[in-house]
Every structure is written in structure tokens, then in C-alpha cells.
Amino acid sequence: MxxxxxxxxxxxxxxxxxxxxxxxxxxxxxxxxxxxxxxxxxxxxxxxxxxxxxxxxxxxxxxxxxxxxxxxxxxxxxxxxxxxxxxxxxxxxxxxxxxxxxxxxxxxxxxxxxxxxxxxxPSVLLVTPSLPAKSVAELIAYAKAHPNELNYATSGNGTIVHLNAAAFSAQAGVQMTHVPYKGTALAIPDLAAGQTHVLFDSLPTGMPHVRSGKLRALAVTSERRTTLAPELPTMAESGLPGFSSxxxxxxxxxxxxxxxxxxxxxxxxxxxxxxxxxxxxxxxxxxxxxxxxxxxxxxxxxxxxxxxxxxxxxxxxxxxx
CATH class of the missing domain: 3.40.190.150 (Bordetella uptake gene, domain 1)
Structure with missing residues (x-):
């Protein structure tokens, strides 16, 4: 047997x-x-x-x-x-x-x-050009000096866009208000107009607006710089060690x-x-x-x-x- x-x-x-x-x-x-x-x-x-x-x-x-x-x-x-x-x-x-x-x-x-x-x-950290911040460190400093005055846009509760922003806020020790949209494409006009202030968006959606001058890019969320936007530092390089998404x-x-x-x-x-x-x-x-x-x-x-x-x-x- x-x-x-x-x-x-x-x-x-x-x-x-x-x-x-x-x-x-x-x-x-x-x-x-x-x-x-x-x-x-x-x-x-x-x-x-x-x-x-x-x-x-x-x-x-x-x-x-x-x-x-x-x-x-x-x-x-x-x-x-x-x-x-x-x-x-x-x-x-x-x-x-x-x-x-x-x-x-x-x-x-x-x-x-x-x-x-x-x-x-990878995602990219975008801010409205009306903010004086030109780096992640400057954004954190500004947010700490103006608690709860900044809004961060997302594509809805529980999305990767929301999780990135929430994780950033927690690690940076800043307080911002969550404004959910039905997609980041709907959030970008408000971001460009300064009605919202921060958005973690995908590179193909966000970077055309950066290159046109409507938005400002501060960093990418990947562990290493991306070949798709090599000029942008990572979040870790920008003062948030271990941040990778x-x-x-x-x-x-x-x-x-x-x-x-x-x-x-x-x-x-x-x-x-x-x-x-x-x-x-x-x-x-x-x-x-x-x-x-x-x-x-x-x-x-x-x-x-x-x-x-x-x-x-x-x-x-x-x-x-």
C-alpha cells in the first residue's frame, strides 16, 4: 500500500x-x-x-x-x-x-x-502655488505654524491618496483637514485655485499640471527617486525617514x-x-x-x-x- x-x-x-x-x-x-x-x-x-x-x-x-x-x-x-x-x-x-x-x-x-x-x-506630493513652501521641510514648518488651516484633498476615504496624506501628517506631526473628492482629477482645479492645499497624486495625473505651472511638486513617495521624474527628491530624502509608498x-x-x-x-x-x-x-x-x-x-x-x-x-x- x-x-x-x-x-x-x-x-x-x-x-x-x-x-x-x-x-x-x-x-x-x-x-x-x-x-x-x-x-x-x-x-x-x-x-x-x-x-x-x-x-x-x-x-x-x-x-x-x-x-x-x-x-x-x-x-x-x-x-x-x-x-x-x-x-x-x-x-x-x-x-x-x-x-x-x-x-x-x-x-x-x-x-x-x-x-x-x-x-x-509612485505618487507625488503636490501643493498649491499660493503656498510659500517649496520643499517638504518648508511645508511641514508652515503646517505646524498654521495648525488646521491647511486642507488635503483625496480621492475618497481609505484610498491610497488618503492613506499617503494621513501617514504624512502623522509622521510629520502636522494637523490638516481632510477634503475627499470623487477622484483626484476633480480635486486638481481646487488645488490650483488654492481652495485646497495638498494632494498626493499619481505622476501621470499630477505632473502635467506641475509642468504647466498650475501646481508645485515637492517629492515622490517611492523609496528611491523615480526615473519618471528624477529631479524630485523622495519623501525620505526630504526629512521623513522610512516614508515609502x-x-x-x-x-x-x-x-x-x-x-x-x-x-x-x-x-x-x-x-x-x-x-x-x-x-x-x-x-x-x-x-x-x-x-x-x-x-x-x-x-x-x-x-x-x-x-x-x-x-x-x-x-x-x-x-x-
Whole structure:
């Protein structure tokens, strides 16, 4: 009996390896849990097109938006772990929403297999030109001298824009008033007019207004200076050590995916993000390709990101209300 069980285990391992080597032999669905034409959708299409080209098989983006990405993530979690349904998502569904929405229909760690870190999108700290502050240090000094007189705009409660501003205020020891909008694009005219004063926005949305002179950029939120705006210092360089925040984009399989399949999908996406034309296309979106890494390192990065946002959300009592 033991020999039979051992033989069956070896046969199953061989079959899993053989199936992984054959992957993909039919079209692959890439679930994007956000709307078409949004940043995640565009990143997915750029990278999926290159993976399709490399592997000679279609990778079809399937948008499943709603509830901050959690509807699409929940659907992908229930798919077979055979490599023909992937989830390309962001920190929103796996590092932020779990701490804001306790009744999620999925567990970000138990219901998925991490595969590949694809790209990162840093934010930029913008201020209205009517403020005298021309650096982060000057902004902090001004805010401390004028407590509760400055407003910070966001794209809504619990968004990465809100979390960045709340984390900045807490670390800098300043008091500002939160003014939520239904998107940063709606906040920018008020910021330019001086009705609000501070905004953490995405690079592609914010920088055109900086270059036109309507807004002033003080720093980027990434750990290192970004090639997309190399003239801007990081928040850490600007006097807030350890401040680092990016929206990461990554690929997951449903839980239970065979290790050989995970490795093959990881290699496919790592190869794609190293293509020069992919980097060029992502740069136009304000996104940088990630450095190729292993599933384990991607998983560790996501855990660190999740733990950090959990602390910010808990300590600052941030809710979706």
C-alpha cells in the first residue's frame, strides 16, 4: 500500500510538472478587478501583450470591477488553479482593502498563490502655488505654524491618496483637514485655485499640471527617486525617514497552484517586464517595471506593505465612512 501511495504521489508530481511545461496550450484569462482604461487595466494590457508574444498564446484581459477591486479578486480566487485564470491586481485588493473591509469574500493570503511583481507607481506630493513652501521641510514648518488651516484633498476615504496624506501628517506631526473628492482629477482645479492645499497624486495625473505651472511638486513617495521624474527628491530624502509608498501591480494564481506552474508563469512575466518596449509603454502611464523577482520575495513585499497599511489604518482610525 505504501509503495502504491508513493508511486501515485510521484505520478501526480510528474503530471503537474508536465502540465506546467505545456502551459499555456489555450488562451489565458487575466482578471483585472478594476474598470477598463484605468491604470491597472492599461498596465495589464501592456504586459499581457508581451507575454502573449513571447509564449505564442492569447492572454485576454477580463475586467471585473467593483467594490474597490474586491469583486474581481473574489471571482479570481474561485477559479481553478491550472494557470488559465490569472489575477493582475494592485496593493488595493491585497494590502489595503483587507484592513478596511473585514467581510471580504476572499482571504488575500490563503486564497491566492503569489506569482510575480510586475510594476510600481509612485505618487507625488503636490501643493498649491499660493503656498510659500517649496520643499517638504518648508511645508511641514508652515503646517505646524498654521495648525488646521491647511486642507488635503483625496480621492475618497481609505484610498491610497488618503492613506499617503494621513501617514504624512502623522509622521510629520502636522494637523490638516481632510477634503475627499470623487477622484483626484476633480480635486486638481481646487488645488490650483488654492481652495485646497495638498494632494498626493499619481505622476501621470499630477505632473502635467506641475509642468504647466498650475501646481508645485515637492517629492515622490517611492523609496528611491523615480526615473519618471528624477529631479524630485523622495519623501525620505526630504526629512521623513522610512516614508515609502507605491501602488504595486502583481500577478496571482488561485491557491493550490503547482510550484512548477508558478515558476513558469513567474518566468514569463519577469521576461515580459524586462522588454524595452514594455518599460517605454509603462513610463507613459507613470509606472515603472519592477525588478524581476521570485514569488517568495513578491509575497514578502506584499506582506510588509499590508502590515504597514494595517498599522496606519488602525492607528489613525481610518474607515470607509
Amino acid at each position: 505504501r509503495r502504491w501511495i508513493g508511486g501515485l504521489a510521484l505520478w501526480m508530481a510528474w503530471m503537474a510538472g508536465a502540465q506546467a511545461q505545456a502551459w499555456p496550450d489555450k488562451p489565458v484569462r487575466v482578471v483585472v478587478p478594476f474598470p477598463a482604461s484605468g491604470a491597472t487595466d492599461l498596465v495589464a494590457r501592456v504586459v499581457a501583450q508581451r507575454v502573449s508574444q513571447d509564449l505564442g498564446q492569447q492572454f485576454v484581459v477580463d475586467n471585473k470591477p467593483g467594490a474597490g477591486g474586491t469583486i474581481g479578486a473574489a471571482e479570481a480566487a474561485k477559479a481553478p488553479a491550472d494557470g488559465y485564470t490569472l489575477l493582475l491586481t494592485t496593493s488595493s485588493t491585497h494590502a489595503i482593502s483587507p484592513h478596511l473591509m473585514p467581510r471580504l469574500a476572499y482571504d488575500p493570503r490563503k486564497d491566492f498563490t503569489p506569482v510575480a511583481h510586475v510594476a510600481d507607481a 507605491v501602488t504595486w501591480f502583481g500577478v496571482y494564481l488561485p491557491a493550490g497552484a503547482p510550484p512548477a506552474l508558478v515558476e513558469r508563469v513567474n518566468k514569463a512575466f519577469n521576461k515580459a517586464i524586462q522588454a524595452p518596449e514594455v518599460a517605454e509603454s509603462l513610463a507613459k502611464l507613470g509606472v515603472e517595471p519592477a525588478k524581476p523577482t521570485t514569488p517568495a520575495r513578491f509575497d514578502a513585499m506584499v506582506k510588509d506593505d499590508s502590515d504597514r497599511w494595517a498599522k496606519v489604518i488602525r492607528d489613525l482610525k481610518i474607515t470607509l465612512q
